[in-house]
Amino acid sequence: MGVPFARDMTKYHDDFTDEGKIKSVKDVIQFLLDNTTGIQNVKYEELAAKGFLRNKGSETTLHSKESPFFSEIYDNVREKTGYKTLTHRQQFYIDHDWFVKFDEALPGHKDALINEGYPMKMLMGHARQVSTACGVMIASFSAYKEESLMSMSIQKMQILRVLRMAS
Structure with missing residues (x-):
């Protein structure tokens, strides 16, 4: 008011x-x-x-230093500059008691959790972001058959095919 x-x-x-x-x-x-x-x-x-002008920083979209969305990690990779860590390198080992206790000090492969009675399983922990970006929740079928996809949209089918080819 x-x-x-x-x-x-x-x-x-x-x-x-x-x-x-x-x-x-x-x-x-x-x-x-x-x-x-x-x-x-x-x-x-x-x-x-x-007639039109390019805004400063738009030539490289999000990766320009003039962009408000710029992240230094892009330059760390592109320009090969050190990261803002103790060793100036990417660090994967975490020597904290909790991580050591649960065998998580170093990243490693873990099989997807199987949920009995449910045909879908999550492929990644960022389902919310992926769901927002793609408009679908990415999932794999334990009994994956083309006919089970007939009711899905073309976009969902293409995403699932790409995932199947990648695995």
Whole structure:
């Protein structure tokens, strides 16, 4: 709910034109270019001449240092710089008592859990993210047959085929 705001209608034109600074559509567009986050510092004339401009950092999408989504791990791999760890390397061994006790100090293969009476099993622990990204929950069938996929969408079938080929 908003707070009541009284306007002086005798100054409406001045408010609408920012005290006369906005005289044309070009001025409105320049105001938007100057005050919109995510748009680089560009003048209306340059944009009108070129038609469109690439934003800074968009040439490599998320991997540019100018991007707000930049992660240093990309440069660690691409530029071969050290990681921010004690040894400047990727570390897999965790010598904590809990991890040692449960034989988890080093990563290793573990078979998928079998849930009796249920034909689907989870292939990875990030099912929520995968489900959001793909629109489906990726699962494998213990009795995998093409006819069991007939009721699935084409997208789900393609994902399951790729998973079957990869395994």
